[in-house]
Amino acid sequence: MxxxxxxxxxxxxxxxxxxxxxxxxxxxxxxxxxxxxxxxxxxxxxxxxxxxxxxxxxxxxxxxxxxxxxxxxxxxxxxxxxxxxxxxxxxxxxxxxxxxxxxxxxxxxxxxxxxxxxxxxxxxxxxxxxxxxxxxxxxxxxxxxxxxxxxxxxxxxxxxxxxxxxxxxxxxxxxxxxxxxxxxxxxxxxxxxxxxxxxxxxxxxxxxxxxxxxxxxxxxxxxxxxxxxxxxxxxxxxxxxxxxxxLTNVTSTKNAILKNEEKIFKIQKDIAILEKSLTEQEVIKDLLFESGEALEYAVRKSLKILGYSAEGYDDGKLELDQIILSPEGDRFIGECEGKDLSHVDISKFRQLQDSLHEDFAREEVDEKAFGILFGNPQRLIDPAKRTLDFTDKCRRGAEREKIALIKTADLFNITRYVQESGDENFKVECRKAIKEQLGRVVQFPPLPM
Structure with a gap:
């Protein structure tokens, strides 16, 4: 059947x-x-x-x-x-x-x-x-x-x-x-x-x-x-x-079919579980080429792998791509931007600045969060061949406002390593690199050999 x-x-x-x-x-x-x-x-x-x-x-x-x-x-x-x-x-x-x-x-x-x-x-x-x-x-x-x-x-x-x-x-x-x-x-x-x-x-x-x-x-x-x-x-x-x-001679054939179908159903169930796991594991690949909400979701997934809690926020008045909390107690607001063939420019940076001010104005927030701009420049090009990242104006603004700039292709490399190795010490080093390089394009520590 x-x-x-x-x-x-x-x-x-x-x-x-x-x-x-x-x-x-x-x-x-x-x-x-x-x-x-x-x-x-x-x-x-x-x-x-x-x-x-x-x-x-x-x-x-x-x-x-x-x-x-x-x-x-x-x-x-x-x-x-x-x-x-x-x-x-x-x-x-x-x-x-x-x-x-x-x-x-x-x-x-x-x-x-x-x-x-x-x-x-x-x-x-x-x-x-x-x-x-x-x-x-x-x-x-x-x-x-x-x-x-x-x-x-x-x-x-x-x-x-x-x-x-x-x-x-x-x-x-x-x-x-x-x-x-x-x-x-x-x-x-x-x-x-x-x-x-x-x-x-x-x-x-x-x-x-x-x-x-x-x-x-x-x-x-x-x-x-x-x-x-x-x-x-x-x-x-x-x-x-x-x-x-x-027809009496079909009984044995039907029984044989049923036995084989039971084996198939078990295999299909195992495959479905594996496919679900595969889909979740491959989400971080979106860090390499996505933009918009798909990139936001991949960034949240990556941050969680690195030990942060990260969720979008929307109360009807204020909408934020990411509210990020580190195990060390640091609080960040993140914004994501993907560009097809160009630099990440000042427009998304200004949006992040506005978000930081509006978040700080909320009654339940006592201390202003740090900012992180996650950029995916030239997203349609192989990361190894990309030559652009953030515009000079964006870099100067980040230095002035102490906002971290992170290339999502770099985030992919460290996230893949942590996901595959479970290296807790490296997670800590990566979080430390983000905190210590506020105001710059973050350079993550080299991957352990």
């Missing part, structure tokens, strides 16, 4: 087949994907204003994560379709919201279906339960889910859809559709809502729910098989599973 992986859609199953939407997991291990773009349980945080123009408004960090996750899933889905996967999209409620762009305090209107490959259809919000099947390949799916189906979206196509999967009785609203993309198939189906009796007192799936889920997966596999078949093949009717038509 083909491997089924679910993103953002929890359905009755006793297998490790669920992936969170707010992750960057791969879809490579699944033959059939179920995708539900439901963002409300992903932990994204709203801006202090909560809404903008009547729609939810996410804070800067969550805005970056949402865009990153949407882009990741779009890439995974396109790659999967091109390789021949069948991807079922659960047409859950369409949510529109605003996000920070990270550019000049501007915002963008987004929605939770922006991961879909470009196509000649749009998704329109509407709700109802009167759903009718109009294709034989979804006959079993409709029988299995008709009491659980509810539509929250209908499909509006620029071209007439001759053979929809599902629609309203008059066909004025298309509720399900299949689209051939690359070697694969994108299958849009209505939302599925599970009843309370699918859960026991511990909120686990009941035995009956798991039986439902097993048949659900079989039906999806049958639909996928039909879509991939060069010749139209009718999905296997339910009644063929009666004992009257059972």
């Amino acid at each position: 083909e491997t089924i992986v679910s993103v953002g859609f929890s359905f009755p199953s006793d297998e490790d087949d669920y992936i969170h939407f707010n992750s960057k997991s791969s879809l490579s291990d699944g033959d059939i994907i179920i995708f539900n773009p439901y963002l409300s349980n992903c932990g994204y945080e709203l801006d202090y204003r909560n809404n903008f123009k009547g729609k939810p408004f996410y804070n800067s960090h969550s805005s970056f994560l949402i865009l990153d996750h949407l882009a990741h899933w779009q890439n995974e889905i396109i790659t999967g379709l091109n390789s021949g996967k069948t991807i079922f999209i659960i047409l859950t409620e369409k949510n529109e919201f605003y996000i920070h762009t990270g550019k000049n305090n501007t915002v963008d209107l987004c929605h939770n279906y922006q991961f879909l490959p470009s196509s000649n259809f749009s998704l329109i919000s509407a709700t109802g339960k009167a759903i009718y099947p109009y294709s034989e390949i979804v006959t079993n799916l409709f029988k299995h889910c008709k009491d659980l189906f509810k539509y929250e979206i209908y499909i509006k196509s620029q071209e007439h859809i001759k053979a929809p999967l599902f629609a309203t009785k008059s066909k004025d609203k298309i509720l399900g559709h299949t689209i051939k993309i690359g070697k694969g198939n994108l299958v849009l189906i209505p939302s599925i809502f599970f009843p309370d009796d699918f859960y026991d007192n511990d909120e686990d799936w009941t035995k009956e729910a798991l039986i439902w889920g097993k048949r659900f997966k079989q039906i999806l596999a049958e639909i996928s098989k039909s879509l991939k078949s060069e010749k139209k093949k009718t999905p296997t009717p339910d009644w063929t599973f009666n004992e009257t038509y059972y």
